[in-house]
Amino acid sequence: MSSRASVSALQRLLEQLKLQVGVERIQISQAAAELQQYYALLLSVPAGSNPLLEPRSCAFL
Template identity: 70%
Template sequence: HSSGHNQSHALQRLVEQLKLEASVERIMVSQAAAELQQYCMQNACKDALLVGVPAGSNPFLEPRSCILL
């Protein structure tokens, strides 16, 4: 049966994927959170959402035109 062969192949792929995931190095959530917080603090000065974008270098700013009628 080809469906049995396909199922066997799918299970084999699943096992390979699980082996791969099992081999991934893990760290504690508290450590990950501390590293993430440290990264955010170190890069806060470059974060456009915190410091804004200078008007001159904002590619999304629509050019202002003042039309007097």
């Protein structure tokens, strides 16, 4: 690797590390708690317990 290529690679690495320093990090326990709030959005809700589902009635005359 030439010295220019290694300097360029080190500059890219430095820029990447500068970006990573600014990233907000949270604890895994907090992330897990937040994911549990949205768990129902990831899986379908059973029709019997869905409060937003319009009640259906069918009557044969």
